[in-house]
Amino acid sequence: MNAALRRTGSRLGMAGWLLAVWLLLWGRIDALTVIGGVIAVVLAYAVSRLPVVPLAAxxxxxxxxxxxxxxxxxxxxxxxxxxxxxxxxxxxxxxxxxxxxxxxxxxxxxxxxxxxxxxxxxxxxxxxxxxxxxxxxxxxxxxxxxxxxxxxxxxxxxxxxxxxxxxxxxxxxxxxx
Known part of the structure; x- marks a missing residue:
């Protein structure tokens, strides 16, 4: 697996984790909460340098x-x-x-x-x-x-x-x- 693909997979994994935490904090899953979570994840990536999470092969x-x-x-x-x-x-x-x-x-x-x-x-x-x-x-x-x-x-x-x-x-x- 090349480095760019691994980095993209890692970032998607971290985004999924952040979205899951967002949904757990809100305590419900509906369209508005999911959209708000996606916006929060995008903002988190835009304003900070989140680490690349290593993946298992x-x-x-x-x-x-x-x-x-x-x-x-x-x-x-x-x-x-x-x-x-x-x-x-x-x-x-x-x-x-x-x-x-x-x-x-x-x-x-x-x-x-x-x-x-x-x-x-x-x-x-x-x-x-x-x-x-x-x-x-x-x-x-x-x-x-x-x-x-x-x-x-x-x-x-x-x-x-x-x-x-x-x-x-x-x-x-x-x-x-």
């Missing part, structure tokens, strides 16, 4: 469903762990800043990973070095190097699942495209 639906189920399981499990520690000994919960070297160079994968870990109870993105694909996360509870390694492995597992589900040009070798 290929989406694997089964792998994406697996990633979504594993994310749901991670939400439940981390909520239980954090809740248990908060009720048992709230003053003794220890956290750590953990550096994770991501394998992906794709902005869409890194964005999905950082969103995923920030939505989970007990983890939060602190810093992201886009150039080197290094994530710094705050994780809790972390009381030992072994638990820090487990938190790092959890982030890398999320990245691995998302890389299998969303094939991007930045992460594929030329012979795989």
């Amino acid at each position: 290929r989406v694997r639906p089964v792998r994406l469903a697996e990633a979504a189920l594993e994310f749901a399981w991670d939400l439940v499990a981390s909520s239980i762990v954090i809740g248990w520690h908060a009720l048992r000994a709230p003053r003794r919960i220890q956290g750590a800043i953990i550096e994770v070297d991501a394998r992906s160079r794709s902005e869409i994968i890194l964005l999905a990973v950082t969103t995923s870990i920030s939505l989970r109870p007990g983890t939060l993105l602190v810093d992201l070095d886009w150039d080197r694909s290094i994530l710094r996360i705050h994780a809790m509870p972390v009381r030992s190097p072994r638990e820090a390694g487990a938190a790092r492995d959890g982030v890398l597992g999320t990245e691995r699942r998302l890389m299998r589900a969303l094939v991007t040009p930045d992460d594929t070798r030329p012979e795989e495209r």
Whole structure:
């Protein structure tokens, strides 16, 4: 896919997303609301430089469903762990800043990973070095190097699942495209 087509697809995707948010904010779908949303999107593009959203070259639906189920399981499990520690000994919960070297160079994968870990109870993105694909996360509870390694492995597992589900040009070798 050439760069101009990819940029156009990305802009249309962002426009569709903005229109969907507009409709959700209004809470109804009728001709006047849709026309107003289209005008708002056109104005947003005219007065600002909205970023180009990277696209996935290929989406694997089964792998994406697996990633979504594993994310749901991670939400439940981390909520239980954090809740248990908060009720048992709230003053003794220890956290750590953990550096994770991501394998992906794709902005869409890194964005999905950082969103995923920030939505989970007990983890939060602190810093992201886009150039080197290094994530710094705050994780809790972390009381030992072994638990820090487990938190790092959890982030890398999320990245691995998302890389299998969303094939991007930045992460594929030329012979795989």
